[in-house]
Amino acid sequence: MSVLECDVAIIGAGTAGLAAERNARRHGAHTMLIDPYFSGTVCATVGCMPSKLLIAAARSAERARQADEFGVMVGEVQIDGPAVMQRLRYHRDRFARATRKSFADLPDGTCIEGRATFTGPSTLSLGNGDQIEAKAIVIATGSAPSVPEPYQGLGDRVLTNQTIFELEDLPESLAVIGGGVIGVELAQAMARLGVRVSLFDAETRLAQVRHDGVHDALKSALMEDLDLHLGVTPSPEEADEGIRLSWNNQSEVFDRVLVATGRPPSMDGLNLEVTGLTLDDQGMPKINPDTMQCEHSAIFVAGDANAARPVLHEASDEGGIAGLNAAAHPAVIQSARSVVLTMTFTEPALVSVGTGPDDVDFSAIADYSSQGRATVEGENQGLAVLYASAPDGCLVGADLCCPGAEHLGHLIAWAVTKEMTAHDLLSMPIYHPTLEEGLKPALQEICKAAEVSIRNDRDTGVPSGG
Numbered sequence: 414m415s416v417l418e419c420d421v422a423i424i425g426a427g428t429a430g431l432a433a434e435r436n437a438r439r440h441g442a443h444t445m446l447i448d449p450y451f452s453g454t455v456c457a458t459v460g461c462m463p464s465k466l467l468i469a470a471a472r473s474a475e476r477a478r479q480a481d482e483f484g485v486m487v488g489e490v491q492i493d494g495p496a497v498m499q500r501l502r503y504h505r506d507r508f509a510r511a512t513r514k515s516f517a518d519l520p521d522g523t524c525i526e527g528r529a530t531f532t533g534p535s536t537l538s539l540g541n542g543d544q545i546e547a548k549a550i551v552i553a554t555g556s557a558p559s560v561p562e563p564y565q566g567l568g569d570r571v572l573t574n575q576t577i578f579e580l581e582d583l584p585e586s587l588a589v590i591g592g593g594v595i596g597v598e599l600a601q602a603m604a605r606l607g608v609r610v611s612l613f614d615a616e617t618r619l620a621q622v623r624h625d626g627v628h629d630a631l632k633s634a635l636m637e638d639l640d641l642h643l644g645v646t647p648s649p650e651e652a653d654e655g656i657r658l659s660w661n662n663q664s665e666v667f668d669r670v671l672v673a674t675g676r677p678p679s680m681d682g683l684n685l686e687v688t689g690l691t692l693d694d695q696g697m698p699k700i701n702p703d704t705m706q707c708e709h710s711a712i713f714v715a716g717d718a719n720a721a722r723p724v725l726h727e728a729s730d731e732g733g734i735a736g737l738n739a740a741a742h743p744a745v746i747q748s749a750r751s752v753v754l755t756m757t758f759t760e761p762a763l764v765s766v767g768t769g770p771d772d773v774d775f776s777a778i779a780d781y782s783s784q785g786r787a788t789v790e791g792e793n794q795g796l797a798v799l800y801a802s803a804p805d806g807c808l809v810g811a812d813l814c815c816p817g818a819e820h821l822g823h824l825i826a827w828a829v830t831k832e833m834t835a836h837d838l839l840s841m842p843i844y845h846p847t848l849e850e851g852l853k854p855a856l857q858e859i860c861k862a863a864e865v866s867i868r869n870d871r872d873t874g875v876p877s878g879g
């Protein structure tokens with residue numbers, strides 16, 4: 414048994430852990446990064462990247478299917494399932510290798526293989542008898558899929574995000590349990606790749622969408638490709654050729670079932686009880702969102718492990734904040750967090766920025782069902798809703814489910830960050846014919862509601878097709 418000493422120990426070599434290690438080291442700390450596997454981040458191996466690779470294949474199939482609308486005949490679209498999965502894994506493995514190379518590039522002695530458990534507020538055991546004593550500790554253990562009890566023990570026909578990307582071929586049919594972000598992204602992609610898909614959620618609201626009209630747009634888009642069952646909790650059982658799901662006097666057998674019912678923080682086994690921190694009934698400590706610090710301790714929590722903003726760029730930001738503060742502890746500083754921005758890569762994409770519809774002074778809808786550029790591209794559907802505050806129509810947030818939402822959402826998030834008003838945006842160039850132009854009527858409406866008169870040298874109309 415050996416006792417290793419460092420300034421900052423980081424538990425978990427994912428996105429948040431890597432960022433915390435880098436930033437603590439940049440600020441002069443001697444660091445140790447602990448992980449049982451060092452196999453690559455969730456994002457690269459079983460998260461963002463493989464899911465986006467599947468979605469890219471689905472988009473390609475959908476474009477081919479829609480080609481005849483443009484007078485371009487491609488014949489019947491055929492999907493080669495093994496080829497889809499092979500391309501996915503080829504690129505996924507390259508992303509994962511790049512992450513693993515970043516471990517290899519760390520200073521000697523930084524990477525410590527093991528599963529960390531607290532033995533005191535500043536000491537960790539690694540399971541092999543070795544101990545680490547650190548001046549500060551960053552918990553960056555991520556999150557893991559929760560599988561509801563009825564789906565446990567049903568064998569490998571039940572998939573999670575940790576196993577679905579290993580399939581050699583696409584299933585003939587797929588039931589998706591959970592209409593959160595993972596559920597809707599993968600359900601639509603699989604359906605567009607020719608899989609018969611049914612999506613079930615116990616609640617009636619998909620992916621925590623805040624605005625009713627935006628939720629309707631997402632629902633309509635999904636229902637073009639798959640069967641949607643909201644407010645339904647089916648019961649599963651093993652059947653000859655798959656898994657039988659039963660609900661509301663109906664029953665259907667599916668080749669595979671994807672369980673996407675949430676990813677709670679991976680805090681089990683850390684033995685936080687010995688740290689002296691106050692834990693809630695979920696076993697979670699109280700974490701300051703601007704410092705990542707737990708109470709006044711030398712323990713910090715970053716990334717999915719704190720369950721606050723479980724997306725990649727926030728894991729990276731939080732790792733940076735935690736790394737800085739762990740290195741400087743006890744001199745902890747507050748960081749200004751960025752405007753909340755989340756994206757779900759359905760088609761159209763679902764994007765949420767900043768403040769939602771409750772609690773805003775003005776809101777205005779940009780309709781993309783007949784918008785010029787969207788119509789040109791054959792993707793005219795959905796809407797964007799902008800939110801603004803009094804007195805001057807300062808943009809505070811948005812909900813979008815429309816073509817180009819991924820890019821429009823970034824522009825709006827940047828405008829919200831810079832506290833720009835609707836009038837500020839209208840005073841800048843907006844090219845024709847673009848999807849950005851589709852926001853113009855909503856920006857004008859906010860100016861009107863806020864009684865901000867549009868510059869007298871500006872046209873208050875919208876160009877034809879805009």
Ligand SMILES: Cc1cc2nc3c(=O)[nH]c(=O)nc-3n(C[C@H](O)[C@H](O)[C@H](O)COP(=O)(O)OP(=O)(O)OC[C@H]3O[C@@H](n4cnc5c(N)ncnc54)[C@H](O)[C@@H]3O)c2cc1C
Pocket residue numbers: 424425426427428429430447448449450451452453454455456459460461462464465527528529530553554555556574595679682683715716717718722723724725726728
């Ligand atoms: C299918 C899917 C798609 C996604 N798509 C997107 C997307 O498009 N965009 C986006 O922004 N986000 C997306 N996300 C979310 C994003 O992947 C996560 O927010 C991000 O990866 C979290 O990073 P992390 O560092 O907190 O955790 P992780 O990358 O999971 O790292 C945690 C690490 O901790 C280690 N660990 C756990 N317990 C211990 C222990 N006791 N001791 C030592 N080590 C331990 C694990 O081995 C792991 O390496 C997606 C997630 C999933 C599942």
Ligand SMILES: NC(=O)c1ccc[n+]([C@@H]2O[C@H](COP(=O)([O-])OP(=O)(O)OC[C@H]3O[C@@H](n4cnc5c(N)ncnc54)[C@H](O)[C@@H]3O)[C@@H](O)[C@H]2O)c1
Pocket residue numbers: 561590591592593594595596598613614615616618619620621645646647673674675676722723724725755756757758
């Ligand atoms: N594009 C992205 O940024 C992206 C993509 C995928 C995942 N992620 C991250 O991964 C995290 C986890 O995603 P997720 O979709 O697993 O979780 P989630 O919490 O977003 O959604 C889970 C859904 O499952 C439903 N549910 C729970 N138990 C159920 C049951 N027994 N039967 C039927 N429905 C049930 C819930 O009502 C909810 O709608 C998200 O928080 C997200 O941040 C992000």
